[in-house]
Amino acid sequence: MSEIRLSIDGAGVAVPEGSSILDACRSVGKDQPTLCYLETLTPVNTCRVCVVEVTGSRTLVPSCSRTAEDGMEISTESENVRQTRKMVFEFLASSVDLSLVDAPTRTWMEHYEVDATRYGPPAPAAAPGGRDSRRAGHHRLPGLGTAETVHQPVKVHDELYVRDYGKCILCYRCVEACGPDAQNTFAIQLAGRGFDARISTEFDVVLTDSACVYCGNCIGVCPTGALMFRSEFELRAADLWDEGAQTVTRTVCSFCGVGCNLDLHVQDNRIVKVTSPRDHSITWGNLCIKGRFGYEYVQDLGDLATTPIDVVLASVREGGANGGRNRPPTR
Numbered sequence: 118m119s120e121i122r123l124s125i126d127g128a129g130v131a132v133p134e135g136s137s138i139l140d141a142c143r144s145v146g147k148d149q150p151t152l153c154y155l156e157t158l159t160p161v162n163t164c165r166v167c168v169v170e171v172t173g174s175r176t177l178v179p180s181c182s183r184t185a186e187d188g189m190e191i192s193t194e195s196e197n198v199r200q201t202r203k204m205v206f207e208f209l210a211s212s213v214d215l216s217l218v219d220a221p222t223r224t225w226m227e228h229y230e231v232d233a234t235r236y237g238p239p240a241p242a243a244a245p246g247g248r249d250s251r252r253a254g255h256h257r258l259p260g261l262g263t264a265e266t267v268h269q270p271v272k273v274h275d276e277l278y279v280r281d282y283g284k285c286i287l288c289y290r291c292v293e294a295c296g297p298d299a300q301n302t303f304a305i306q307l308a309g310r311g312f313d314a315r316i317s318t319e320f321d322v323v324l325t326d327s328a329c330v331y332c333g334n335c336i337g338v339c340p341t342g343a344l345m346f347r348s349e350f351e352l353r354a355a356d357l358w359d360e361g362a363q364t365v366t367r368t369v370c371s372f373c374g375v376g377c378n379l380d381l382h383v384q385d386n387r388i389v390k391v392t393s394p395r396d397h398s399i400t401w402g403n404l405c406i407k408g409r410f411g412y413e414y415v416q417d418l419g420d421l422a423t424t425p426i427d428v429v430l431a432s433v434r435e436g437g438a439n440g441g442r443n444r445p446p447t448r
């Protein structure tokens with residue numbers, strides 16, 4: 118493969134032809150913030166936190182999807198880039214609950230001195246189903262002096278995973294994973310327009326009535342914790358989720374002959390969630406319902422449930438959670 122040469126922040130860089138600008142930046146240790154980009158998915162350019170300045174270009178360009186060209190002059194640190202990234206992060210932080218974004222994103226937000234409070238306190242959360250029933254072209258203004266938000270009750274429809282769209286940044290990763298990039302089920306898509314845009318099942322039916330096959334591949338790619346294992350959700354609600362106390366053990370799924378790799382996240386001698394390595398050339402982080410959720414048989418403790426985690430997860434299996442005390446409202 119032939120090489121091209123370009124400059125990044127004044128320094129010459131050589132990369133294989135076909136590389137993205139982001140690839141070129143990362144090849145010389147100049148990481149850029151990303152939210153909607155994931156190496157296993159087709160770039161959709163929705164978040165724009167990765168924008169850079171290209172000399173001669175009328176607008177800033179998304180580095181995650183723009184192919185690097187020979188002779189390009191790129192600036193990742195100009196005032197225009199800095200202000201744009203700051204503004205994008207602030208718009209997101211003022212309207213979405215970003216409390217569970219990853220550490221690198223948090224660091225970038227500190228780097229750009231993101232201050233979402235300057236848009237005012239957040240408007241109250243929507244009533245159950247409120248955002249889902251909004252009609253395109255009928256946007257309502259938030260209360261005076263408040264910042265409009267996507268806050269709404271968590272959707273808990275089954276025992277496998279929850280959808281907390283108050284944490285959704287509309288990055289499209291779940292839509293891509295459910296659709297053409299992995300699962301080809303197309304159970305979820307974007308509905309609505311403008312600020313009322315949201316991820317929805319067909320006709321907003323509950324997940325159990327939708328086309329969803331519960332592969333959980335959407336959970337595996339969600340960058341904000343909007344999609345989450347029910348077990349993790351319940352443990353967080355009970356203030357028992359402790360990543361520092363968890364071990365991750367790689368094993369091979371025992372259900373069929375494909376041989377998908379599983380990463381078992383174990384806390385307090387219990388599997389609390391299952392992920393799959395993204396760098397695996399067979400699955401690229403994707404699984405089916407059996408590999409993702411079919412682990413109860415290895416840990417059915419029956420009446421031997423003795424730890425707080427056992428109690429919480431046993432109550433999930435029985436359809437309750439801590440007697441319902443800590444669970445956020447559902448629709």
Ligand code: SF4
Nearest residue numbers: 295329330332333335
């Ligand atoms: S669990 Fe699988 S099928 Fe269901 S919405 Fe997520 S990606 Fe689509």
Ligand code: SF4
Nearest residue numbers: 285286288289291339
């Ligand atoms: S639910 Fe998660 S993956 Fe899907 S669009 Fe929202 S933030 Fe992105």
Ligand code: FES
Nearest residue numbers: 162164165167181
């Ligand atoms: S990461 Fe490039 S547009 Fe979102």
